[in-house]
Amino acid sequence: MDELDSAIVRELQADGRQSNRALAAKLGIAPSTCLERTRLLQRRGIIQGYRAEVSFKALNRSVQAMVFTQVRPLRRDVVTAFEQSVTQLPEVVSVYTMAGSDDFLVHVTAQDIDHLHAFLLDQFTNRREIIAFRTSIIYQHLTNPVLGPLPPAE
Amino acid sequence: MDELDSAIVRELQADGRQSNRALAAKLGIAPSTCLERTRLLQRRGIIQGYRAEVSFKALNRSVQAMVFTQVRPLRRDVVTAFEQSVTQLPEVVSVYTMAGSDDFLVHVTAQDIDHLHAFLLDQFTNRREIIAFRTSIIYQHLTNPVLGPLPPAE
DNA sequence: CCCGAACACCGAATTTGATTCGGTGCGACT
DNA sequence: AGTCGCACCGAATCAAATTCGGTGTTCGGG
Numbered sequence: 001m002d003e004l005d006s007a008i009v010r011e012l013q014a015d016g017r018q019s020n021r022a023l024a025a026k027l028g029i030a031p032s033t034c035l036e037r038t039r040l041l042q043r044r045g046i047i048q049g050y051r052a053e054v055s056f057k058a059l060n061r062s063v064q065a066m067v068f069t070q071v072r073p074l075r076r077d078v079v080t081a082f083e084q085s086v087t088q089l090p091e092v093v094s095v096y097t098m099a100g101s102d103d104f105l106v107h108v109t110a111q112d113i114d115h116l117h118a119f120l121l122d123q124f125t126n127r128r129e130i131i132a133f134r135t136s137i138i139y140q141h142l143t144n145p146v147l148g149p150l151p152p153a154e
Numbered sequence: 155m156d157e158l159d160s161a162i163v164r165e166l167q168a169d170g171r172q173s174n175r176a177l178a179a180k181l182g183i184a185p186s187t188c189l190e191r192t193r194l195l196q197r198r199g200i201i202q203g204y205r206a207e208v209s210f211k212a213l214n215r216s217v218q219a220m221v222f223t224q225v226r227p228l229r230r231d232v233v234t235a236f237e238q239s240v241t242q243l244p245e246v247v248s249v250y251t252m253a254g255s256d257d258f259l260v261h262v263t264a265q266d267i268d269h270l271h272a273f274l275l276d277q278f279t280n281r282r283e284i285i286a287f288r289t290s291i292i293y294q295h296l297t298n299p300v301l302g303p304l305p306p307a308e
Numbered sequence: 309c310c311c312g313a314a315c316a317c318c319g320a321a322t323t324t325g326a327t328t329c330g331g332t333g334c335g336a337c338t
Numbered sequence: 339a340g341t342c343g344c345a346c347c348g349a350a351t352c353a354a355a356t357t358c359g360g361t362g363t364t365c366g367g368g
Contacts, residue, residue, distance in 0.1 A: 001212070009213075016170055030318045035356070037316095046212035051205055052166035058155070058200035059163075065276035066250060066259065083159040087296045090304065094297040096220065100290035102356060105220065105259075111304055136254035140243045143248040149213040149266055150244065173325060184347045189326070311368080317361085324355065332347080338341085 001046070001149065004029070008037055009046065010146050015094050061109035063116050064093075064138040068102040070148040071129045079103075092118050107138075155200070155303060158183070162191055163200065164300050170204040200211075215263035217270050218292040222256040225283045232283050233257075245273050261292075 004027065011023055024034035027142050041047045057063065071082055079097070086106060087095050096105040110116040116135075158181065165177055178188035195201045210218065225236055233251070240260060241249050250259040264270035270289075278287050 002182065009206065009208055013208060014205075016204035016206040020356095021354060031354085032319075032356080032358090033317050040267045044212070046208045046209050048209050049169075050170035051207055052163065052170040053202045053205055053302060054163055054167060055200055058198070059301060061301075061304055066252065083294070083296055087298050089298075090302060092298050093301065094295060096292050097294040098220065098290045098292055099294075100288075102290070109301075109304075115165050115304075134254075136256075138250050138252055140237070140251040141248060142237055142251075144241050144243075144246050147208060147213060147215075148244060149261075150215055150263075150269070174327095175325060185325085186327080186329090186348075190346085307347050309368100311366105313364105313366090315362105315364080317363100319360090320358095322355100322357075324353105326351100326353070329346105329349095329357075331349105332345105334344085334346100335342105336344105337342085 005037060005046070006149055008034070008041060010148060011040070012047065012050075013146055039053060052116045056109055059109075060111050061091075062111055064141065065108050065110075065116055065135050066138055067104075067108055067120070067124065067133050067135050068103075068105040069104040069106055069124070070131050071132040072131045073129075075105065082127075082129060086123075089123060091123075096135045102134075159191060159195060159200070160233040160303055162188070162195060164302060166192070166201065166204075166249065167300055210263055213263075214265050215245075217264045217266055218295065219262050219264075219270055219289050220292055221258075221260040221262055221274070221278065221289050223258040223260055223278070224255075224285050225257045226285045227283075236281075236283060240277075242272075243277060245277075251254050256288075 007027055008023065011018065011026060020035050020038065021031045023038075024031040027034060029037075038047070042127070071078060082095060082104065083095055086104075091108045091110055093107040093109055095107070097103070098105060106117065108116070110119055120133075120135060124130055128135055161181055162177065164181060165172065174189050174192065175185045177192070178185040181188065183191075192201070210216070226234060236251055236258070237251060240246055240258075245262045245264055247261040247263055249261070251257070252259060262270070262273065264273055274287075274289060278284055
């Protein structure tokens with residue numbers, strides 16, 4: 001993981017579909033070298049994959065919310081089952097499993113407030129393991145475009 | 155946005171780098187048609203871009219946390235400045251701007267607990283606009299692999 | 309200091325994919 | 339029935355990915 005690898009990772013985070021030749025040109029190395037590096041990054045698991053980023057609005061998801069959820073009992077099987085089933089609901093973007101007073105943060109999307117409400121009544125109110133949840137609307141979600149490696153400890 | 159477009163979006167979310175030919179073959183259409191569709195999806199802003207997904211551990215980020223942050227005064231300029239500057243810190247993955255008692259959720263990463271602590275002392279304790287923050291460790295972050303379009307209202 | 313192996317890199321040759329574009333069939337509207 | 343528009347297709351062309359043999363450099367013996 002030298003400076004060149006970092007640069008490759010940075011570039012591919014910004015644009016995961018730029019051609020290997022273009023990337024090589026930016027970095028001032030030969031395409032074959034660049035390809036070898038990139039493949040190694042993937043084989044080593046540093047680059048885990050490539051994803052298309054999709055507009056929520058285009059997917060008919062104008063409302064986003066975070067659902068702070070408490071589940072009991074906090075047994076492994078209950079926690080795992082909750083994570084798995086909730087993650088696969090179409091309205092759910094991601095699930096954070098947390099320490100602290102809320103066990104999970106569930107990032108959800110819906111067409112509008114009414115659908116959000118209906119979703120929560122259908123999927124959260126009913127579940128026996130959920131003992132409480134609070135919902136907060138997300139106004140905006142910004143993402144850091146470039147996650148570089150943090151410097152190693154000194 | 156017909157069924158075919160949805161399938162393209164779904165496939166490219168799963169693997170944003172598969173070749174146009176492979177994608178066309180999966181969908182049973184000609185590569186030229188598939189290319190036209192895909193480009194249209196991008197021109198319409200439905201596909202916003204392609205990103206490499208990178209392992210946190212490989213980037214020397216083993217600890218993740220969510221920082222629930224309250225900022226005052228809640229004026230536009232203060233909010234915007236906070237979002238912008240915090241999003242660009244290398245430890246910050248993303249920032250949710252929220253309704254409710256916490257104004258922001260800041261998803262952060264660090265090498266270890268000590269670095270997390272140092273980061274918070276350096277970047278959060280000092281800021282005049284931050285009046286309070288709580289930090290919770292994230293055990294796990296699961297993401298829904300396939301976000302399809304939600305059905306339109308009836 | 310010299311030799312040889314290991315390694316990273318390079319560039320030409322080949323294979324594969326992207327892109328273009330003229331043609332075709334189908335559905336809608338007249 | 340005619341014609342327009344549209345989506346799709348497939349062959350031809352262009353560009354990129356991939357392979358692979360060769361080269362320079364580093365590093366550890368000898």
